[in-house]
Amino acid sequence: MLELKNISFNIEDGDGKAEIIRDISLTIPDNKFVVITGPNGGGKSTLARLIAGICPLSSGKIVLDGTDITGMSITERARMGIGFAFQQPVRFKGLTVLDLLRIAAGTKISVCQACDYLSEVGLCAKEYIDREVNSSLSGGELKRIEIATILARDVKLAVFDEPEAGIDLWSFNNLIRIFEKMRSSDKNRTILVISHQERILNIADEIVVLADGKILKQGSKDEILPDIIGTQYAAGVCSRIG
Amino acid sequence: MNIDTIQQRLLEEVADLHDVPEGAYNLRSNGQSIGRNTTANIDIQSKADGSGIDIRIKDGTVNESVHIPVILSESGIKETVYNDFFVGDNCDVLIVAGCGIDNCGNQDSQHNGIHRFYIGKNSRIRYVEKHYGSGDGSGKRILDPVTEVYIEEGSTVEMEMAQIKGVDSTERTTLAELKEGAKLVIRERLMTHGEQHALSVYKVSLNGDASSADIVSRSVARDTSYQKFDACIIGNAACSGHTECDSIIMDNGRILAVPSLEANNIDAALVHEAAIGKIAGDQLIKLMTLGLTESEAEEQIINGFLK
Numbered sequence: 001m002l003e004l005k006n007i008s009f010n011i012e013d014g015d016g017k018a019e020i021i022r023d024i025s026l027t028i029p030d031n032k033f034v035v036i037t038g039p040n041g042g043g044k045s046t047l048a049r050l051i052a053g054i055c056p057l058s059s060g061k062i063v064l065d066g067t068d069i070t071g072m073s074i075t076e077r078a079r080m081g082i083g084f085a086f087q088q089p090v091r092f093k094g095l096t097v098l099d100l101l102r103i104a105a106g107t108k109i110s111v112c113q114a115c116d117y118l119s120e121v122g123l124c125a126k127e128y129i130d131r132e133v134n135s136s137l138s139g140g141e142l143k144r145i146e147i148a149t150i151l152a153r154d155v156k157l158a159v160f161d162e163p164e165a166g167i168d169l170w171s172f173n174n175l176i177r178i179f180e181k182m183r184s185s186d187k188n189r190t191i192l193v194i195s196h197q198e199r200i201l202n203i204a205d206e207i208v209v210l211a212d213g214k215i216l217k218q219g220s221k222d223e224i225l226p227d228i229i230g231t232q233y234a235a236g237v238c239s240r241i242g
Numbered sequence: 243m244n245i246d247t248i249q250q251r252l253l254e255e256v257a258d259l260h261d262v263p264e265g266a267y268n269l270r271s272n273g274q275s276i277g278r279n280t281t282a283n284i285d286i287q288s289k290a291d292g293s294g295i296d297i298r299i300k301d302g303t304v305n306e307s308v309h310i311p312v313i314l315s316e317s318g319i320k321e322t323v324y325n326d327f328f329v330g331d332n333c334d335v336l337i338v339a340g341c342g343i344d345n346c347g348n349q350d351s352q353h354n355g356i357h358r359f360y361i362g363k364n365s366r367i368r369y370v371e372k373h374y375g376s377g378d379g380s381g382k383r384i385l386d387p388v389t390e391v392y393i394e395e396g397s398t399v400e401m402e403m404a405q406i407k408g409v410d411s412t413e414r415t416t417l418a419e420l421k422e423g424a425k426l427v428i429r430e431r432l433m434t435h436g437e438q439h440a441l442s443v444y445k446v447s448l449n450g451d452a453s454s455a456d457i458v459s460r461s462v463a464r465d466t467s468y469q470k471f472d473a474c475i476i477g478n479a480a481c482s483g484h485t486e487c488d489s490i491i492m493d494n495g496r497i498l499a500v501p502s503l504e505a506n507n508i509d510a511a512l513v514h515e516a517a518i519g520k521i522a523g524d525q526l527i528k529l530m531t532l533g534l535t536e537s538e539a540e541e542q543i544i545n546g547f548l549k
Contacts, residue, residue: 052531074530083531090528093488094460094546103542104532149532 007060022213038210052084081156089142104149140171252313252342255374267309294324301330317347331362340372352384375408382410393424422450430459434467444473448481463495477510
């Protein structure tokens with residue numbers, strides 16, 4: 001279980017202090033598929049980065065399975081079982097897909113095992129396993145490799161920051177299938193997705209609407225989705241990709 | 243052939259040799275040849291004046307290899323060795339060179355290997371050269387190799403040159419001349435640390451139509467080390483050339499990249515690229531979210547980059 005207790009995140013900009021996350025408290029229970037939606041600039045991605053430890057909290061506490069992880073580094077949180085998929089996957093000259101999956105798995109997994117993770121995200125393993133994770137890969141391919149690294153880690157809490165950003169419609173359909181599969185798998189895994197895509201919201205157990213750094217609404221999909229459908233918080237598939 | 247454990251380690255580093263190699267070889271240690279083998283197709287002879295060796299590879303020699311590693315394990319040795327390769331027509335041969343220096347003393351150790359390749363027609367040569375230094379003495383480990391390559395019609399030469407560790411000072415010069423349809427591919431990997439200096443100079447002349455060159459250097463400069471990459475491709479015919487220098491700087495490392503192109507023919511197509519920068523913060527963060535520490539992430543990124 002992930003508990004965010006009165007967390008805030010401020011930055012100093014040219015005009016003084018800006019509050020990006022304002023005193024948010026939120027509990028994310030185990031084995032749930034939770035989607036955080038909201039307008040651009042509302043603090044969604046920042047919240048995801050705060051959970052992964054990429055940005056430090058200004059105040060408040062983050063507790064994972066009863067352990068206070070507020071002061072923990074990115075590495076320590078990763079080792080506690082938090083996975084983070086970037087909105088813009090990072091490219092590496094020289095590191096291959098196999099290298100990255102081995103780093104993610106934390107052991108020298110066999111080519112066969114690595115291929116299984118790639119197959120799970122709909123990539124023909126043979127074609128990709130020795131490819132470098134560089135600019136020769138498309139946005140959709142990188143996104144799927146990014147997700148494969150999360151699968152290889154077998155995390156307790158997987159955080160996806162706008163997985164639909166920068167991919168085409170075909171890849172988006174695949175992405176939904178991957179999430180549906182992850183959701184229905186018997187792995188003991190909580191999935192937290194930052195997205196305003198209606199189709200991702202539609203497979204959520206719970207939806208959190210975040211705007212202006214604060215939680216506007218929170219509840220089960222059936223409670224929240226009817227209210228926000230067709231608004232910028234739950235966009236149709238063609239309107240907001242890219 | 244008696245070699246001690248230091249020599250054995252050096253041989254492993256520079257030539258991946260765990261035992262006496264198969265095929266033709268010449269092992270040079272501390273200024274003298276300590277082992278040699280020739281085959282029906284590959285002959286190795288010492289030069290009459292003792293300045294090095296001539297390696298002659300007969301026409302049509304395929305699937306054979308030549309190993310000519312050099313190791314220095316005594317402090318204070320300074321040598322310049324001339325090795326000339328005469329490769330016939332229609333050959334397909336692997337040549338493994340390389341130099342390992344272990345200097346525990348306080349005098350400089352230096353090996354300058356001057357390699358000249360005369361490649362016949364329609365042959366294919368793969369050349370692998372690794373440089374490695376070790377030892378904790380105050381004496382410097384210095385390598386100043388010169389490589390000259392003359393490629394006849396229709397031949398391909400692939401050169402893989404790596405210097406990853408322990409060489410204090412190096413000045414590498416590579417000169418190549420290519421005739422019609424000849425092809426040169428160079429992959430250089432370099433890492434410098436401490437106060438090391440490394441200069442790498444290429445001058446490649448594409449003299450024949452349909453000749454081509456592709457020179458790619460990947461390097462990492464750490465601590466206060468300095469590197470200069472100076473690659474010039476000269477297009478004198480309807481040819482194609484590409485040079486690329488891609489570098490990572492760390493700590494107070496410095497790199498000067500000077501890629502240059504000279505087109506003397508209207509049909510010469512030449513490209514150069516150069517990029518220098520530190521490791522991107524996002525790359526470190528990504529690997530840290532996979533459970534690596536910052537220094538482990540750095541190591542993985544560099545290992546991948548220099549692979």
